[in-house]
Amino acid sequence: MTDVTPQTATDARLAEARRQTMGAARRRRWQLLSPALLIIGLFGLFPLTITLVYSFLSPGSYGGVRWEFSTDAYVQFLFDRDIFDDTLSFSATYLNIFARSIGLALGATIGSLIIGFPTAYFIASKPANQRNLWLFLITLPFWVNLLIRTYAILLIIRDEGIINLSLIWTGLIDQPIGILYTDTAIFIGLIYSYLPFMVLPLYASLEKLDFRLVEAAYDLYASRLQVLRHVIVPMAKPGIVAGCILVFIPALGAYITPDLLGGGKQLMIGNLIALQFGGSRNWPFGAAAALILMVVVMVSLTVYVRYSGKEGNGRG
Amino acid sequence: MTQKRTMAATLAAAVTLAGTAWGEGELNIYNWGNYTNPELIEKFEKEFDVKVNLDDYDSNEIMLAKVREGSSGYDIVVPSGYTVPIMIEQDLLAEVKPNEMENFGNVDPRWVDVYWDPGRNYTVPWLWGTTAFTVDTEVYDGDINTLALMFEPPQELSGRINMLNDMPEVINAALRYRGYERCNSNTDELRDVTELLMNAKQHWRTMDYATIEKLTSNDVDLSQTWNGAAMRAREQRPTLQYAYPKEGFAGWMDNAAVLKDAPNMENAKSFMNFMMAPENAALNSNFARYASGISGSEEFMIEELLDAPEIIIPEGAPEPDFVEPCAQEVTDLYNRIWTKLKQ
Numbered sequence: 333m334t335d336v337t338p339q340t341a342t343d344a345r346l347a348e349a350r351r352q353t354m355g356a357a358r359r360r361r362w363q364l365l366s367p368a369l370l371i372i373g374l375f376g377l378f379p380l381t382i383t384l385v386y387s388f389l390s391p392g393s394y395g396g397v398r399w400e401f402s403t404d405a406y407v408q409f410l411f412d413r414d415i416f417d418d419t420l421s422f423s424a425t426y427l428n429i430f431a432r433s434i435g436l437a438l439g440a441t442i443g444s445l446i447i448g449f450p451t452a453y454f455i456a457s458k459p460a461n462q463r464n465l466w467l468f469l470i471t472l473p474f475w476v477n478l479l480i481r482t483y484a485i486l487l488i489i490r491d492e493g494i495i496n497l498s499l500i501w502t503g504l505i506d507q508p509i510g511i512l513y514t515d516t517a518i519f520i521g522l523i524y525s526y527l528p529f530m531v532l533p534l535y536a537s538l539e540k541l542d543f544r545l546v547e548a549a550y551d552l553y554a555s556r557l558q559v560l561r562h563v564i565v566p567m568a569k570p571g572i573v574a575g576c577i578l579v580f581i582p583a584l585g586a587y588i589t590p591d592l593l594g595g596g597k598q599l600m601i602g603n604l605i606a607l608q609f610g611g612s613r614n615w616p617f618g619a620a621a622a623l624i625l626m627v628v629v630m631v632s633l634t635v636y637v638r639y640s641g642k643e644g645n646g647r648g
Numbered sequence: 649m650t651q652k653r654t655m656a657a658t659l660a661a662a663v664t665l666a667g668t669a670w671g672e673g674e675l676n677i678y679n680w681g682n683y684t685n686p687e688l689i690e691k692f693e694k695e696f697d698v699k700v701n702l703d704d705y706d707s708n709e710i711m712l713a714k715v716r717e718g719s720s721g722y723d724i725v726v727p728s729g730y731t732v733p734i735m736i737e738q739d740l741l742a743e744v745k746p747n748e749m750e751n752f753g754n755v756d757p758r759w760v761d762v763y764w765d766p767g768r769n770y771t772v773p774w775l776w777g778t779t780a781f782t783v784d785t786e787v788y789d790g791d792i793n794t795l796a797l798m799f800e801p802p803q804e805l806s807g808r809i810n811m812l813n814d815m816p817e818v819i820n821a822a823l824r825y826r827g828y829e830r831c832n833s834n835t836d837e838l839r840d841v842t843e844l845l846m847n848a849k850q851h852w853r854t855m856d857y858a859t860i861e862k863l864t865s866n867d868v869d870l871s872q873t874w875n876g877a878a879m880r881a882r883e884q885r886p887t888l889q890y891a892y893p894k895e896g897f898a899g900w901m902d903n904a905a906v907l908k909d910a911p912n913m914e915n916a917k918s919f920m921n922f923m924m925a926p927e928n929a930a931l932n933s934n935f936a937r938y939a940s941g942i943s944g945s946e947e948f949m950i951e952e953l954l955d956a957p958e959i960i961i962p963e964g965a966p967e968p969d970f971v972e973p974c975a976q977e978v979t980d981l982y983n984r985i986w987t988k989l990k991q
Binding site: 429492607610614 | 709734813814816853854855856866980984986
């Protein structure tokens with residue numbers, strides 16, 4: 333190894349220099365990334381890790397946790413320990429709460445889509461200089477706190493609210509129709525709260541829609557329904573997917589709306605989790621329920637995005 | 649370098665500012681929302697030349713969670729009776745010996761040897777009241793003094809009932825209705841109570857703490873509620889009447905206490921003594937519509953309170969039932985009943 337030829341020596345030096353530049357580049361890249369990583373770590377991963385750790389501990393008396401490993405929180409989610417002989421049996425209590433919440437969130441998503449799609453289409457078909465005004469009107473309610481907007485809905489639909497009083501006044505009904513404190517009220521509240529999340533992404537994709545394609549479809553004797561199905565909807569697909577996700581996720585975790593408008597008789601996931609950190613004094617179970625909810629959302633989103641993405645490609 | 653120095657200066661300034669904010673001449677009270685008379689605060693500020701800061705919570709559990717983390721900066725908290733032993737056990741309260749303070753003689757003897765603080769070494773009475781229910785006598789004109797109206801209601805009240813969204817209050821009321829012990833872990837009895845609650849639920853319209861609003865907006869005609877809230881609701885809906893169920897009803901007392909790590913210990917002690925003066929206790933009663941547990945405060949109360957049927961427990965009604973905190977095993981059982989009820 334002593335008689336190193338000049339050739340290889342140069343190569344080695346070159347390689348060394350390259351390594352150094354690459355090393356410097358890598359360092360710089362990490363330095364530039366560090367603010368983002370810090371934020372993700374500090375505000376994303378760190379709290380999530382605490383949640384994960386807590387979900388595997390035992391509940392402390394009067395709240396908090398005891399540092400003893402336990403999988404009880406997860407077992408409790410699916411099984412009920414019999415109060416007589418301590419045997420485990422399957423219990424659907426928590427699954428029912430999850431299913432109910434998912435059902436309500438799905439319903440709210442579909443409702444928002446049905447109302448939001450024509451709205452977005454209407455705005456997109458307006459002359460460009462008017463669209464901003466319409467978008468402004470859509471986002472306007474967002475300037476008001478959610479709690480206050482929900483209370484406003486409550487005042488409108490209650491037994492002595494505007495709807496019932498005007499219906500009674502016109503003589504259409506003689507007893508108030510009980511909308512408040514039912515699932516219908518929760519649907520109304522959720523759709524109202526999250527509608528802008530549906531309209532905005534829908535508008536973003538419909539705005540780019542080339543209306544000449546619609547005209548071409550009509551020229552080819554497509555019916556209105558066919559135009560909608562085969563031209564408009566496929567092109568609005570990214571907006572539909574984004575809108576559905578943006579409505580579904582917050583609706584699933586909604587806390588104030590179901591509590592105020594639903595009357596608090598039935599728990600939603602959000603209320604169930606909150607209860608564990610309050611009156612139920614079972615933090616590990618609360619942490620476990622929050623993580624299970626997150627996994628459910630992540631899995632269903634992955635499936636949904638992959639499925640809808642494939643379909644979109646097939647059509648395109 | 650300059651940048652660093654500026655930052656250091658800013659930090660120093662911030663620290664000084666924070667220091668003054670929690671320094672002498674202050675008192676930080678952490679109390680239930682809508683439960684402290686602003687006049688009382690003003691009076692204390694004037695008398696002792698301190699600035700009082702008020703912050704509020706809506707459940708013992710939330711207060712406990714915040715205080716347990718330490719350095720909350722609060723001096724005074726107002727836990728309910730059952731929360732006091734928990735706080736003493738966890739070493740959160742300072743033993744300020746209110747029983748040796750100047751005004752202690754004013755405390756009604758009935759409220760001295762209480763289970764949560766025998767002899768009053770930690771706490772002074774804030775306000776006390778009962779939890780039963782109030783019902784519109786125009787809608788239902790039968791005998792109202794029975795829990796059957798909540799659990800097996802007559803036709804005219806079905807679907808017009810609000811229950812408190814509160815696990816112990818609802819389950820304890822059901823236990824009383826069936827004549828079972830509170831903090832019960834007898835599985836047969838609990839099964840029976842669960843069935844009772846599940847059947848009763850179809851008659852309930854809502855489960856909510858906002859009882860006054862529910863009653864005054866005619867959303868419901870009967871609501872499980874606290875006596876002071878019942879009185880406030882009656883002022884707007886005169887046909888409401890507060891019931892004293894023959895099966896029993898709950899009693900509770902909230903108590904002012906000083907936190908162990910109180911930054912303004914001396915002011916906090918002054919406040920404890922201040923609260924035992926009848927004219928000051930009455931200010932709170934007048935505001936929140938509950939009795940204070942301080943003898944002689946009646947003299948300073950507004951007239952409506954003195955003969956209020958919500959405050960004066962009638963002859964022949966059972967004694968209010970002050971429920972001690974249940975063991976964790978019992979709470980776990982209650983949790984399961986509660987979740988089952990609300991699934």
